[in-house]
Amino acid sequence: MSTSKPYIRVAAGLILDSRGRLLLGQRPDGKAWPGWWEFPGGKIEAGETVEQALVRELDEELGIHATQVYPWIVYVHEYPKSVVELAFCQVTAWEGEPHGRENQALDWVDPWDIRLNESEHPIAPGGGSLLPAATPPLRWLRLPPLYRISQIGSPSQTGDWLTRLRQELLAGLQLVQFREPHWQGDETSLLAAFEATLALCRQHGARCLINSTHPQAWWARADGVQLRATDAALVLQQDTRPPGWLGVSAHNAQEIDCARELQADFVVLGHVLDTDTHPTQAAMGWETFTQLAATAGRPVFAVGGQSAATLETARQHWAHGVAAIHGTLV
Known part of the structure; x- marks a missing residue:
């Protein structure tokens, strides 16, 4: 893994509703990887815990207040221009109704409907591609607790x-x-x-x-x-x-x-x-x-x-x- 690229720490939420559906957000124009689907979240600021950062980011992105956050897995992925440390959390309860506060599209999907390919990016039910770092957690979700x-x-x-x-x-x-x-x-x-x-x-x-x-x-x-x-x-x-x-x-x-x-x-x-x-x-x-x-x-x-x-x-x-x-x- 490259040591010359910027190293970014991110809190990412796998938001799961009572039916087991997963909430995805589409990256808007003007950001890196526009049009790709991702798990909501963002950078962990200095002095923040993973949970604090995720609660803040979900409020800023989706207008919800997460009330049940389970820290899950820390996963490091190297992108062409950066190395990202993703602290994945499962979010199972929140206050408010998720909506795109940054004009990003949202979609609730069944994780089992997402096609996982070893050589390609995962494909969401609507046909769009997910960011490369999304593949491992989608496979992990299929593992019983x-x-x-x-x-x-x-x-x-x-x-x-x-x-x-x-x-x-x-x-x-x-x-x-x-x-x-x-x-x-x-x-x-x-x-x-x-x-x-x-x-x-x-x-x-x-x-x-x-x-x-x-x-x-x-x-x-x-x-x-x-x-x-x-x-x-x-x-x-x-x-x-x-x-x-x-x-x-x-x-x-x-x-x-x-x-x-x-x-x-x-x-x-x-x-x-x-x-x-x-x-x-x-x-x-x-x-x-x-x-x-x-x-x-x-x-x-x-x-x-x-x-x-x-x-x-x-x-x-x-x-x-x-x-x-x-x-x-x-």
Whole structure:
């Protein structure tokens, strides 16, 4: 990345209404990239927090007062003439009706209707192009906020696990990780449990990732891979990215750096709170979690003592969502 270009810090809002629609604004004539669509927001002034800057910018641009702002992801994008650090926030509540105070056009769109192309700019439903930095957050929005991690343990418990999982899937769970490092059975029974979990997830339209503790020959069957921190370092050395969605487990800044270099889709960071599974290890707490999550450049799931009850707190601390083995998610 160039060090000679101006470095600009921007707060950008993904404004989402109760129907899940996303508000886009079209850049007016007289500004750079005229006619392109973008997320509302603007430069962070000296002394402002991300949230303060975004609230001010949304008032100036749209005439609304944001009342619920979740800090989400800090992402750096290099344009031809500048380097822009975008602090993306999700805005889910506001006062007033959005309108273009700078004579810019506005449009509410379904994020799933926006075409994402690897080699082109994302295309909005009306046919216009979005700014290049808009592609990653649109993909990230398609990642559910709740992530169930299995802990079946043995073949005799597989039936109970599938019953519980079916109930969660019926209640709306969309992301599952098959992770059985302490399986008390042979490989045949482990494979059967994995295949049953995968089939159930696909029956309900959910994604199922497999943990890298399991044979690499199984990875391509799943919808993606969750790399343990040690495995992520090895994969980075081999320069071979696993297929599908890629998650990386991390516990410190170095492991988050590895996730960034692998261009992982998301990070699972923790453990945040005290848990029975790590009784002798100190939890990092929300302050450390926030500091690390803000450097990841991609969605971060909080793990360790998490459940649906902690989701609101997690989102206030730069988490995309929560991951859990025991906690109730739905």
